Each structure stands twice: as C-alpha cells, then as structure tokens.
Amino acid sequence: MDHVGALPYFTEVCGYNGPVYMSYPTKALSPLMLEDYRRIMVDRRGEEELFTSAHIASCMNKVIPLDLKQTIQVDEDLQIRAYYAGHVLGAVMVYAKVGDAAIVYTGDYNMTTDRHLGAAKIDRLQLDLLISESTYATTTRGSKYPREREFLQAVHKCVAGGGKALIPSFALGRAQELCMLLDDYWERMNIKVPIYFSSGLTIQANMYYKMLISWTSQNVKEKHVTHNPFDFKNGMLINLER
Incomplete structure (x- = not known):
C-alpha cells in the first residue's frame, strides 16, 4: 500500500492523465489492497475519504500491464523495462532510458529467496543513476x-x-x-x-x-x-x- 496507495487520488482527483504501468500481478492485486484500505480508513475509522470505490475502478481501467523484461517505448524519448524484484508478488525494478541516459528505480526488493518468492534478478546494466529503497541499507541481517x-x-x-x-x-x-x-x-x-x-x-x-x-x-x-x-x-x- 505504501507504493500504490495514492494512485486513485493522483489519477482521479489530481487529474493525472499520463500512462500508468504495472506488472500483471500488481494490477490484479492493487484493487483488493486499495479497497481494503478505503474500507478500513473510511467505513471503520470514519476518516476523510480521499478516493471512492468508483475512483479505484476508474483508475485501474487506465493501467497498462507489462511483462518482465518487456521493453516499452513510452514516447519518442522514454523507454522502460521491468525486472523481477522479489519482495511481494508482482514487485518489479524499473530500468528507464532517455536518450543516452539510463537509470534504475526500485522500491523494496529482496536478494534472498524465500519460500514463496524468488530473489531479485536484473541484467548487468550501464547506469547513470540508481534510485533505491534504503530502509535497511545500513543493517546487516542474520540468517x-x-x-x-x-x-x-x-x-x-x-x-x-x-x-x-x-x-x-x-x-x-x-x-x-x-x-x-x-x-x-x-x-x-x-x-x-x-x-x-x-x-x-x-x-x-x-x-x-x-x-x-x-x-x-x-x-x-x-x-x-x-x-x-x-x-x-x-x-x-x-x-x-x-
């Protein structure tokens, strides 16, 4: 939720009308997570409703699903490709290239295989910038x-x-x-x-x-x-x- 929770507000309230890309699992799971969040925060706790169930449905209709390692030409300049991130079902790291500049952006990722998901996998890439989740960057975790x-x-x-x-x-x-x-x-x-x-x-x-x-x-x-x-x-x- 911390990565997708504001998406209906962004597209349906703020009016963003550009492309929205998700992996197939993320597109399948996001409506469940968003509606569960809305129901708990609004119906149970009585907090301000930032977006409605109709907003969620409308937002998800705009999502373009992508496969792992599928190269997508977003426009004349921008090209993106998704890589497996582990962490949760559908999580990806995004490689983006604009002209000669290349970056990788990733939220949470897992380099260790667990029972239900594999470890993150990405090609060797020549990058100008890496933007990464860093909550545990200075933490050494034991077995x-x-x-x-x-x-x-x-x-x-x-x-x-x-x-x-x-x-x-x-x-x-x-x-x-x-x-x-x-x-x-x-x-x-x-x-x-x-x-x-x-x-x-x-x-x-x-x-x-x-x-x-x-x-x-x-x-x-x-x-x-x-x-x-x-x-x-x-x-x-x-x-x-x-």
Missing part, C-alpha cells in the same frame, strides 16, 4: 532460520499445551510465507491442531498466488507439478469479516 525455528517452537509449545496462538500478519506476502512455514512444520511434526487464516484479504490474495505461479519461487514451481503449494494441507482459510 532467518534461527528466528523461524524459535517462532515454530514457541507456537508448537503453545498449542501442545492446549493454548491458541494468535499471529498478526500483513495479508499480502508475509501471510503466504507464514502459511507455508506453518504448513510444512505441521506436516513434518504430524501436528493435528487446525490452523485458521481469518483475513478476507488473505483469502483473495491467495487466489492470485495460486494462479500466478510463474512469479513465485523455483521451489513453488517445482512443487506445483504435483500440487499447488498455496492449497495448504493443514490450514483453513476462513472469512470472519462477513
């Missing part, structure tokens, strides 16, 4: 596996003692990663305690993960030969928002 092991052990201890573990998570990306992590662990440990995923947005997003396997990790693609990894064996997706 995720000890953290995952500690998390799984804590959840296992809780449910083994008859307790219930409530795990808040972002509906897009983080939820799918947690679903896979828990589902694999439940299989290995033969745990019979049910897992419930209760976000309506998670259910909707998961539908697109099932369909857009080509944008996921190599591990998911290999498993997809026999079954869809987003059909969780031990988890039940339920919508408590109805």
Whole structure:
C-alpha cells in the first residue's frame, strides 16, 4: 500500500492523465489492497475519504500491464523495462532510458529467496543513476532460520499445551510465507491442531498466488507439478469479516 496507495487520488482527483504501468500481478492485486484500505480508513475509522470505490475502478481501467523484461517505448524519448524484484508478488525494478541516459528505480526488493518468492534478478546494466529503497541499507541481517525455528517452537509449545496462538500478519506476502512455514512444520511434526487464516484479504490474495505461479519461487514451481503449494494441507482459510 505504501507504493500504490495514492494512485486513485493522483489519477482521479489530481487529474493525472499520463500512462500508468504495472506488472500483471500488481494490477490484479492493487484493487483488493486499495479497497481494503478505503474500507478500513473510511467505513471503520470514519476518516476523510480521499478516493471512492468508483475512483479505484476508474483508475485501474487506465493501467497498462507489462511483462518482465518487456521493453516499452513510452514516447519518442522514454523507454522502460521491468525486472523481477522479489519482495511481494508482482514487485518489479524499473530500468528507464532517455536518450543516452539510463537509470534504475526500485522500491523494496529482496536478494534472498524465500519460500514463496524468488530473489531479485536484473541484467548487468550501464547506469547513470540508481534510485533505491534504503530502509535497511545500513543493517546487516542474520540468517532467518534461527528466528523461524524459535517462532515454530514457541507456537508448537503453545498449542501442545492446549493454548491458541494468535499471529498478526500483513495479508499480502508475509501471510503466504507464514502459511507455508506453518504448513510444512505441521506436516513434518504430524501436528493435528487446525490452523485458521481469518483475513478476507488473505483469502483473495491467495487466489492470485495460486494462479500466478510463474512469479513465485523455483521451489513453488517445482512443487506445483504435483500440487499447488498455496492449497495448504493443514490450514483453513476462513472469512470472519462477513
């Protein structure tokens, strides 16, 4: 949402009428994210409505989808190309060339493969400028596996003692990663305690993960030969928002 959240306001309220490009997954997921944001901020919290559901629909009708590594001639001078960024389904890094000048612009990207998405991939390019997300630029992050092991052990201890573990998570990306992590662990440990995923947005997003396997990790693609990894064996997706 922090990258697409103002788009309907920009196009429908401010009046921007230039081209808007998105990857196919981003175009599919953006209406869900935007409507969920609008509903929470306006319908639930009563905050000022910056854009309506009609604005979202009108905005998305203007979006031009693009494929990875597809070169698009925006106008006589500007040429763009998208590269896989990892991070969330559909995230891309954008290479742009104007005349002899070339830049890469990227928001969040992930250089490490996780369970549901691959690592960022980009060609070797001669650039004049790189504009990059830099939230963790000065942070050295250790291996995720000890953290995952500690998390799984804590959840296992809780449910083994008859307790219930409530795990808040972002509906897009983080939820799918947690679903896979828990589902694999439940299989290995033969745990019979049910897992419930209760976000309506998670259910909707998961539908697109099932369909857009080509944008996921190599591990998911290999498993997809026999079954869809987003059909969780031990988890039940339920919508408590109805």
